[in-house]
Amino acid sequence: GAVVSQHPSRVICKSGTSVKIECRSLDFQATTMFWYRQFPKQSLMLMATSNEGSKATYEQGVEKDKFLINHASLTLSTLTVTSAHPEDSSFYICSARDWRRNKFSYNSPLHFGNGTRLTVT
Amino acid sequence: EDQVTQSPEALRLQEGESSSLNCSYTVSGLRGLFWYRQDPGKGPEFLFTLYSAGEEKEKERLKATLTKKESFLHITAPKPEDSATYLCAVQSVETTDSWGKFQFGAGTQVVVTP
Numbered sequence: 475g476a477v478v479s480q481h482p483s484r485v486i487c488k489s490g491t492s493v494k495i496e497c498r499s500l501d502f503q504a505t506t507m508f509w510y511r512q513f514p515k516q517s518l519m520l521m522a523t524s525n526e527g528s529k530a531t532y533e534q535g536v537e538k539d540k541f542l543i544n545h546a547s548l549t550l551s552t553l554t555v556t557s558a559h560p561e562d563s564s565f566y567i568c569s570a571r572d573w574r575r576n577k578f579s580y581n582s583p584l585h586f587g588n589g590t591r592l593t594v595t
Numbered sequence: 596e597d598q599v600t601q602s603p604e605a606l607r608l609q610e611g612e613s614s615s616l617n618c619s620y621t622v623s624g625l626r627g628l629f630w631y632r633q634d635p636g637k638g639p640e641f642l643f644t645l646y647s648a649g650e651e652k653e654k655e656r657l658k659a660t661l662t663k664k665e666s667f668l669h670i671t672a673p674k675p676e677d678s679a680t681y682l683c684a685v686q687s688v689e690t691t692d693s694w695g696k697f698q699f700g701a702g703t704q705v706v707v708t709p
Contacts, residue, residue, distance in 0.1 A: 480638070517599075517699040518639070518682070567638045583629050584697060586638035 477501055478570055480587030487558055487594055495553045495590045497568030503548035504570035508584065509541075512565040521566075524551040558594045566590045597622045597687050601700035608707045611672045616703045618683030619665040628666050629697065630659050631682040639682055642668075673707045680704045 477500040487493050497507055505526045510518040522543055523531040530543035540562075542554040555562055569584040598621045608614055620628065627646050631639035643652040645661035652659045656677060658669040668681055684697040 478638075515701070515704075517701045518684075518697075519699075520696055569638075583627075583641045583644050585641060586631075589636070589638045591636065 478568065478585050478587040480568055480590055482590060483588060484591045485593070487592070489559055489594055490557055492554055492556045493558055493592060495555075495566055495568075495592075497551045497553070497570075497587055499549045499570050499572075502570075502572045504551075504572075505548060507545060507551040507568055507570045509543065509551075509553050510567045510569065510586075512567060512589075518567065524553075524568075526551075555592065558592070560594045563592055563594045566592060597685060597698040599683055599685055599698050599700040601681075601683055601703050603703060604701070605704045606706070608670070608673050608705065610674055610707055610709050613669070613671045613673070615670070616668040616681055616705070617665060618668070618700055620683075620685045620698075621664075622685050622687040622698075624688035626686040626688045628661055629684045629686070630657075630666070630668055631684065633680045633682055633702065635680075642681075670705070673705070675707045675709055678705055678707045 479498045479500050481496045485493055507524040509521045511521050512518045520533050521536045524543045524545040526545045526548055532538045540556055545551045567586055567589040569586040571582050571584055600619045602617045627644050629644050630642040632642055633639045643659040645659055648661055648663045650661050656671045660667045680702040682702045683700045686697050
């Protein structure tokens with residue numbers, strides 16, 4: 475089945491430093507990947523859409539200079555949290571569609587990575 | 596604006612005690628409704644997609660149904676390993692820009708005790 479791999483699973487960093495999170499589609503190509511953020515006992519909130527070979531699309535209220543997204547290849551998207559602060563501590567999850575599974579790919583399910591727990595001290 | 600509301604927030608069941616989770620939604624046009632299971636510290640795991648009212652999907656002890664305004668996830672004779680948070684998400688037909696915009700509910704945390 476479709477597999478989305480995310481790394482690292484946990485990271486602790488000091489305030490003011492930057493952290494990079496990787497998201498890979500392991501057995502399919504993903505021209506588009508999605509980055510979500512989840513607070514305890516709350517919904518997943520879409521942060522941005524990562525597009526291979528072009529700029530990411532950010533949701534309203536998400537700082538594009540704070541959360542840098544690079545989709546360098548058809549299987550890899552990265553999220554860099556720059557100059558991290560304690561309020562950036564959260565659970566970040568990436569996702570992608572396996573376009574092979576459904577010809578109506580626009581409404582096929584998203585497959586998620588296992589998330590990255592970021593703690594900024 | 597699309598809205599998704601899940602109830603109850605939490606559910607505690609005895610092993611074998613069947614129950615249902617509710618997901619009510621408000622969208623201008625439904626492209627798909629998705630159910631996921633999320634274990635603590637993990638990403639959501641896909642369970643079902645429902646596309647139109649009257650549709651049903653089944654997998655082991657789980658059965659998902661869909662009406663025009665809500666979806667139910669029925670858990671029949673649950674086991675402790677069914678303990679998880681169950682998330683519902685909807686995708687609307689508004690624009691192609693919304694391809695990735697799943698609107699998630701806050702989830703129902705299910706605990707099944709032996």
